[in-house]
Amino acid sequence: MQEPIVELNGLTKKYSNKRGVEQITLQVERGEVYGFFGPNGAGKTTVMKIITGLCRADQGSARLFGYDITTHYTQAMQKTGVLIETAEAFEYMSGYKNLQLASRLYPELGKSRIDEVLELVGLAKYKHEKVAGYSLGMKQRLGIAAALLSGPELLILDEPTNGLDIEGMVEMRKMMALLASEQGMTFFLSSHMIQEMELLCTRIGIVYEGRLIQEGLLSDLVNGQAQGSLEQLFINSIQEERGRKAYA
Numbered sequence: 001m002q003e004p005i006v007e008l009n010g011l012t013k014k015y016s017n018k019r020g021v022e023q024i025t026l027q028v029e030r031g032e033v034y035g036f037f038g039p040n041g042a043g044k045t046t047v048m049k050i051i052t053g054l055c056r057a058d059q060g061s062a063r064l065f066g067y068d069i070t071t072h073y074t075q076a077m078q079k080t081g082v083l084i085e086t087a088e089a090f091e092y093m094s095g096y097k098n099l100q101l102a103s104r105l106y107p108e109l110g111k112s113r114i115d116e117v118l119e120l121v122g123l124a125k126y127k128h129e130k131v132a133g134y135s136l137g138m139k140q141r142l143g144i145a146a147a148l149l150s151g152p153e154l155l156i157l158d159e160p161t162n163g164l165d166i167e168g169m170v171e172m173r174k175m176m177a178l179l180a181s182e183q184g185m186t187f188f189l190s191s192h193m194i195q196e197m198e199l200l201c202t203r204i205g206i207v208y209e210g211r212l213i214q215e216g217l218l219s220d221l222v223n224g225q226a227q228g229s230l231e232q233l234f235i236n237s238i239q240e241e242r243g244r245k246a247y248a
């Protein structure tokens, strides 16, 4: 069997206020689109920050491509693109110039790579316009273009649909679906847009108050529900967990 692309084992992090995440264990296989869901404050960003080396776990391990993120950071991140929360860009520069700046991190990249990623995210037409005139959706796509520059095989995206209108959200989902099907990219993403993400994800995890309360293939989990939707699974799982805690 192939090694998982993402492997989290007993990941635990507690902030000084005792919140955080506890015993998160999951795997993402090559080619999967993994959706990480949960209410506000459940712990999604904390997990994403740990697995991209932005924050340290107290316990447990996070491996990308078989490399531990704390002991082998460079190797773990070599084929990984990241967008955590809103994409930041220089507003007074064009999309193209922004990517040119970002590409300095990868001296080995050919000149054509910037045009390639702009094409992939559907911004080629607007590449010479200043980012100040971009919609939020275009800015998010530019952020993804930057994450794609190095030709990653794994994209870790925290709330890529954040702040997007319905059209922007649908476009974003279609773009990710294209990257998954045509480029064989693996995704680990979080979102509150559960109905949109149901159309995209192959495997999901639901986190509540720092703990993973559901995990598995979307088809297995959703087919087992009376309502047969991810939204219903999400609501049922969280209500059950609240009930369990109330009686504990």
Ligand SMILES: Nc1ncnc2c1ncn2[C@@H]1O[C@H](COP(=O)(O)OP(=O)(O)OP(=O)(O)O)[C@@H](O)[C@H]1O
Residues within 6 Å of the ligand: 015, 016, 017, 019, 020, 038, 039, 040, 041, 042, 043, 044, 045, 046, 047
């Ligand atoms: N730097 C920090 N210091 C203290 N507590 C924090 C810190 N960062 C996050 N937390 C707390 O840890 C918990 C998990 O937060 P996290 O941001 O990971 O949740 P989330 O699922 O990403 O939420 P959202 O959907 O609102 O983005 C929350 O209760 C939050 O208040």
